[in-house]
Amino acid sequence: MTIYISIIEVNVELSKKICAKLTSEIPSVLYDITRNINVITRWDREIKRYEDGGMRLDISLGYSGKYELTHAIKEIMKKVGDGKLHPEDINEEVIESHLLFRFEPDLVLRAGGKRLTDFLIWQAVYSELYFTDVNWLDFRKVDFLRAIRDFQKRKRRFGK
Template sequence: MKNIMLNLYNKIKKLGILKIYEKKLELEIDKNNLPKHIAIIMDGNRRTAKMLGKKSYEGHYLGAEKAKEVLRWTRDLGIKVVTLYSFSLENFNRPKEEIDVLMKLFKEKFYEIADDKDIHKYKVRVKAIGRIHLLPKDVQEAIKYAEERTKNYNNFYVNIAIAYGGQQEIVDAVRKIAEKVKKGELNPEDIDKETIDDHLYTSHLPHPEPDLIIRTSGEERISNFLIWQSSYSELYFCDVYWPFFRKIDFLRAIRDYQRRQRRFGK
């Protein structure tokens, strides 16, 4: 009994210290120098499940709950645009059982976010970016429902990168531009960076280029994510698996971003 009480006391003490540190970090954040657009590579769901002795797909449910929590942190801080990398084109090569569970999860979460009272209270526009036509019809319908319900909002933007690949996004943009050239709607010599920007999946955003990209799990690469838009993004790599990503980890990433001097090639 004494050991149980001691362990409980230590946990409470640790929680208290973390809360104090969290408040300290919040005070260090400059509200006038926040990233306008944060993109997140949510990595480590399957490894979390393995560590907990659960099936791999169960980690994705934990990850989805974490995503909901992190979106609240970004909104409370006033960050206008968030893009979440949830499912890449390469992920279609995973075991069928895992993909089926993921598709069910996506369907549930798009309906859930579309009916979330806070989404409407804070006027958050929800959009899926990627090759949506490759997804099951019921997932496409859930996405359409969420997008339709939020299409007139512009206070905040949440983008879910699903069936997404950065190189493929550029290919799709080039195809659209080529069609316009073919129809005589655009001259080849008029094609510039802005032309490509206007044909990317992120063209609807007020800030298409992420200021900060966060990746969890300790991996240090961007894995074909927003490769056009991230030319001058600041990168922050965090060792924790996504389901264990804490608010102090998030605030540390913001603090680190604010300590950097952004030169944009100058």
């Protein structure tokens, strides 16, 4: 499971402090659910792995889809500049190999709104979307089960 928490960057230093505090506090709060917790911030170059085993929970703090894609393009352009990659070799697989999140979710839950957020914008292209007016703070097990039941009833077409 991957959770995205938007961090509005009004001040870079304040955002870094918020992310550092959340990174240190979130895992201990969730250890009863799983110890396989990975917290990712905008300043990370890779997913930090804490423990293996059990349900994997990735928590993205401000690592938005636009930022992820911009970062991937910069890395690709650096390889082109260094002569390690030719522009004609850039394709979807090359771009995907430079993304931090390298999976395609089956279901994207959007709580508390009717619009998508800026997260997994490349990866979620064929994902099923589920919107609920229930805010995450009020999101209960029954709300999650409703989303799963709705997903089970859908016929996946993967863009076709």
